Amino acid sequence: MSIIEDRTPLPMADHVRGKRSAVTCQFKCANACVGPECNSSSNPHFRDIASAALSRRAMLGLGAAAAFSATVAALGGSSAPVSSPVAAGSGGAGAAFAKPKALGPLAFEPIAPVARTVDAFTVPTGYRWEPMIRWGDPLFAKTPTFDFSAQTPEAQAQQFGYNCDYLDIIADTNRRTGVLVCNHEYVNPNIMFAPTTDAAELQRRGEIYKMAQGFTVVEIERSRSDVRWSYVVGGRRNRRLTVESAFAMTGPAAGSDLLKTAADNTGRKVKGTLGNCAGGTTPWGTVLSGEENFNGYFAWAADTPAQKRYQSSATTTTSTGWSSYDARFDAHDPDYVNEPNRFGWIVEIDPQDPKSTPRKHTAMGRMKHEGANVIVAEDGHVVAYMGDDERNDYLYKFVSKGTFDPRPGNGARKKNMSLLEEGDLFVARFSGNSPAGQITGTGALPADGLFDGLGEWVALTRNGESAVPGMSIDEVLIYTRLAADAVGATKMDRPEDVEPNPATGKVYVALTNNSQRGSASALDEANPVTGNRYGHVIELTETSGQTGTTFGWSILLLCGDPATFGNAYFAGFPADLVSPISCPDNLAFDSAGNLWISTDGAPSTIGYNDGLFLVPLEGAERGRVQQFLAVPRDAETCGPVIHDQEGLVFVAVQHPGEDGAVGAQTSLFPDYGSSAPGDVPNAPRPSVVQVSKI
Template sequence: MSKHPHEFRTSLLEENDGPGHNPTANPTMGEIIATRFSRRALLKGSLAVSAIAATVSPIALITADNARAEGGSAFTFAEVEAGIDENHHVAEGYDADVLLRWGDAVLADAPEFDPKNQTAEAQAKQFGYNNDYVGFIPIDGSATHGLLVVNHEYTNEHLMFPGIVTIAEGKVKVADADQKRVDIEMAAHGGTIVEIRKVDGKWQVVRDGKLNRRITAATEMELTGPVAGHDRVKTNADQTGTRVIGTVNNCAGGVTPWGTYIMAEENFHGYFIGELPAGHAEAANYERLGIPEGAYSWGQFYDRYDISKEPNEPNRFGWIVEVDVEDPTSAPKKRTALGRFKHEGAESIVAKDGRVVFYLGDDERFDYVYKFVTAGTYNPSDRAANMTLLDEGTLFVARFSEDGSFEWMPLVHGQGPLTAENGFDSQADVLIETRRAADLLGATKMDRPEDVQPNGVNGKVYVMLTNNTKRKDEQVDAANPRAKNAFGHIIELAEEGGDFTAAKGKWEVLLKCGDPAVAEVGATFSTGTSPNGWFGMPDNCAVDAAGRLWVSTDGNSPKATGRTDGLWAVDTEGAARATSKLFFRVPVGAELCGPLFTSDDETAFVAVQHPGDGGEDWEKFGRPSYYEDLSTRWPDFKDDMPVRPAVVAITRKGGGKIAV
């Protein structure tokens, strides 16, 4: 990840590939898991044959496999073969139809996509770049007619724009940006709201949908909650501290029970340049977040992205954004009560007492898992009454213990170390510096927590931990058990009493990812998982209406794993627990985001992000991929069209539920 905008910037910004910005001595999840597994590694779950052959007899392994076969997987489909090529692949008996591509019209008056003559004005009416989170908000309760909501995380200039790449000594160099290109990039960020309808078994975009909308890095937004109006979010352009221009790096997200769209701001540090004035009060705050990273050159044209000119502007990013999809003219709201960090997403569930619980991951090496519990309760018959629920509540951070327990610690001003003596004069300070507040509470340092998904069917919560190659041997703990953790793992939480608002609970490692055939990897897929079924780098996930877990991945590169990313079905119950099957795989260079299932389980929407990137990692192509020389031209496969990120709708041939 370059600090110089003119150099080739790949998708590494989203990976936070540095050592992390957590300076504390808080215990790491790896240390906690290692201790726990050393005590009870064979008491629960299933481990890879390579990891247990020395202590478990072959007869015991055969017995376990027979029991698993009798129990059976919750998923019935013919598994896709893992591999690498230019196209996408889905399980036999299913269709995977491209629904929306970068540049497709979203608004009725949008021009046709012309990649060689792009403008910001056109892009602001067209589907944005690098689609990540995908959500579906039914219209009149329908599973076949609704609003598709999609985040656009970031841009890859080398894949987007013609004529800006040169090759020097086998490396790609991207020409310095001008304001026109920056404006197009800003318009390609943000989110899309678009009406879709299923007609004769196939999904279609309703181009003239009255609720269709594009949200961009130039859309005016409102700060709400405890931080709104605070001095630390006031700027020259906004003396009130309540109005913000734009949202950036919207990774995963969510849909609330009351039907609003949640956009999570993740790696916002990459958009800022400049230096703070000497001795500025925000210096430590920004260092903890890696600000400024300087991956984008926007600050050369817009003062708000240059911290030497607008030193408070970064405090206005890193929030959860809520969008009222029923009012296309409404200002999206940055809900500050949910804390400020590198948000991956915000999936929610209604608890037994009617309060709503949001689970949040801070996607950086050695950072934390959070949840937010609303103060008010959800009213299913009064949407208007729910529209301010995210402005009041309690934010918690997780601490995991070696005995398999965990606790949620409240991030509340005046409690414990969160006092003026430690630089927190108000709840606004706690929320602006959520990471530092969590540091002081002794939260457990994790291996890149991404999606955190509650399961309303079995009452569990699943935490995707993508990887952490920077974790040293002395930093492993019970919940992050591997040093140089290249493949990541998944943790399963059980809140006490099945109550999602509980202050404590129990945890298990559902999976340690990677190839179970390589003993030193230490993967723990069940022995019923085929060579196609294992995966690394879990990122996003979904729980379908039947309560089954689906996992999408980011980082299964040709060089590292010999396969592309994709969507895997993962058993979490019974004898088949920890069995995984490959359902869909992406074209070379892409990662898979989303995923999302409609309420009838008859459609899975997935987002294919940055296809064609990193061509040098694929032996068949063997060189960097860029606009004029692409490793794939998915999904159009036309000489006059570049590679295009897109949302894909997966349905069963002839109709019916998926994987049953």
């Protein structure tokens, strides 16, 4: 039974401050903060690990691993534009929102912060917004019309999914057609359905939840006279991938005994994808997605160190209810004890070929991936940066074995599509250059005026082999967190999106927050704030080339509202001239190399709705945070796409009104009472929004 549907109190209700975190904790990350800390390592130095000669079985808690593995192996229509109740922001509210120097074609007057109780999508003066595609919108010619009160699994499988997150708008060479690609991370049962305790109805809803997650690929088009896009019902490339779709495993761990189940004795074929959060688009035109909070979909035994490192405590139920009727989601079952190991990967899909089989790349490691973003290095190898989105987990880098072929044509593209199947995996170790006594936990800068230092990328795999003593290659890749623990990686404040700047090659790391910093994890110069509620952004420079193993780093932003957090830091820019910002999540860049940040958690930390912010990185405006838009009540800003040369910005609006309930909704986004065909006026719908100049 879904915890929300029978209205049992939420486990995080007494542990959070703010308007919606308990609901997010339940459905998005399975109350990760309630249980014991997943990362209980003390992160000893690598030389200490080597000298200790760790026992593989002791570390992984596998016991008779070989015998167990042998046993498992033997088992066999476009939405109409809608105007926001607040269509333009109220910028110009004093010096803090004075119009900054124009920065490229998307010059705007920053909006004032929007109070967390406001149910409006807010944009600057001179801009307009409209939903591009919404939960339940049809994808195919024969797709049933969305009926909020009578949804079915069959209909949802042909409609735009729920809780859109990573987003890209990929134009064809003619610039008039293209595809929209979007992840669907999780569902919010409390605002999708009225409460019930009927077992058959809960199972039916569970099947809808399976169909509401995964991916959507949908064709888009525009006229010669308008830069704005609309989506195409029945487009040739339209596609849904769900929890029931077929995926293939690639890389060194594919076929491992640790990936085999009763339903797949090869360890190479996986049904479905889960927890798809951020992602990235590759230079060869495929889309990557990180499987993040996959653990929350399984009932777990959590009786070995390896299992506990991904799910800190045992569970017998899940919010989707799947484990009660679908054996593969019950990891207590010996036939499916390895099923969780088949999730937590980077997934690659080809949006141009609706018949292609998406792949999960084991060479890139298994963790709670926020996403992966690829850049072509100086020597032609491709480098992917990744964050493991849990408090006190790590930052990773993958370097391909092969090199990128820039030539046009399908031959080169086919070669490039194999680049993420083989390569070396690294984890980051940070060191600061200030005395420990100057890192006070308050956010006060050390004597040299910067939180900065050096770092190294420590190898977990090399040339297809394990670089971690005592662990095999498949163990390193399947239990990547344990491998990173062993080499002394630096615990970070929830590393989420990690993006290389295409204009400079510098890498930016969004660290959303960490309430346990200073208690469960020690302070350090890269994570310098005790109980870090507001998060920070690190700027990283590879000092030995993009594929090298050394880097320099500094903190670009210590987030927060300067009015209440006096040590908020904005790359040295005057704090009284910035927009307040909290909980950085997803990152993007415009054509001039400016950083754009979307947030997740501002309402519960600084009291404002989440939004999208511009941050210049060069010159006199460096560090000047400027708010471009705000999403509605209870919503999170996801998947920013910045097409500034066309005057377009796109965001995915996730879980609007998540703190409400059917019959008592707290948001009516995006239809706001409209009775136009296809609208659902009295319920919130996660949507992709297109913002354009008027």
